[in-house]
Amino acid sequence: MLLASLLTLLLPSLTTAADQTLNPDLNAKLMLAATNVDRQALLPKNEDWIFDFTQQKVYTFAPGSVVNANAATFPTLAGVGMTMAQLNLGPCAMLPPHWHPRATNLVVAVTGNITTWMVGENGVKVVTTELTPGKMTVFPRASLHAMQNNGCDNAQLISALNSDDAGTTNIFNTAFDNIPHEVLAAAFGDDEFDAGTVGKNIPKVGTGSVMGSAECRRRCGI
Template identity: 65%
Template sequence: MSTLPHLLLALFILPPLAHAVDRTINPALNAQLKLDATNLDRHATLSNDEAWRFDFPSQQKYTFSPGSVVNANAATFPALTGIGMTIAMLNLGPCAMLTPHAHPRATNVVVAITGNTTSWMVGENGVGTVRVDLVAGILTIFPMGSLHAMQNNGCENAQLVSALNSEDTGTINYLNSLYQLPHDMIRAAFGDAGLDVDELGKGIPAVGTGSVLGSDECLKRCGLNR
């Protein structure tokens, strides 16, 4: 059996999938905001000051253990309906990572607030990997539909802010999506008919709070266990 397909599949499987699925908290309010004809109508609908306030730390998914992606978007913060933006708080505990994913409906701009995080991005076939070290004040761009991932390299928490130009960005977690395809096709795509796809796929978790523990090298350096 060829070693390369196993290494490639392991690259995607060892770090489980990241991004949380947002549920719409007030569909009736979203619908009304879409019907409002004027800005005055919109303000009448959003007449409570609290409707204009989003508290990231109070959100259920907000954690650094191992981390989280907390989105302020049309689903979680109805005031963003029709605005065309999502703002996300990215919390990465020590050695935590966001695993390979893409946003099919938005370009993603990320700026580091604290910590030492590295991002990787692949734009399309024929384009090499773009690596950016994200320390405080450094910004990078993930164009719409690009494959990207990131890891906190440090033994302390890291925090980043992510801005996307859609209030409904969509997220495709690549391993969850891959394992919805027939497994004989997955084997064929890796060029290895003997690859035990079923066994390798057992470790892929459901979509969670948005972050998982990263590389063994970082965990060992920081004295952490998986």
């Protein structure tokens, strides 16, 4: 039942693209710096210490985006062990089911009304939270989670992860793009399950946010 519900949420989805390393040479030098003095000498400008979320190429509310400040996009964070992300969700937008293999994730709502779902592992219950401004939830490392903006206006959240290379695995795109279709059919308990057709309905990698439930879209006239 849970898998079917998550699949229903995900079908119109778009997964989160992997961040491209902005300056591999600088990252390498920062990771090899013997002292903090040496490290700061590699970051001599005040501008080296500023990350503007709003100026990143993926920043959008149509339908939304995940904008990461991490070792790849902001070299100053190389070796620091932290990622900060700005989560933008347009009306009825959602982040489809995914997990972070190398980090626990704290998410706090800045604007909007957002529902989140989290499954820690087999045998535990689904944790559902309602986030409004100032409220926070936690997604433990490698837990499966998703979230949706329930409102007809933009919503924004701030996300902190305890790794500068947290990684993201979007469950259905990963499965349908990489697992043999006959194996997927067996996993669904239906030899007639047309994994190829279902897989084509899952959009390719993008900014991370997708349109959410039909109920919300009807209510907001989308």
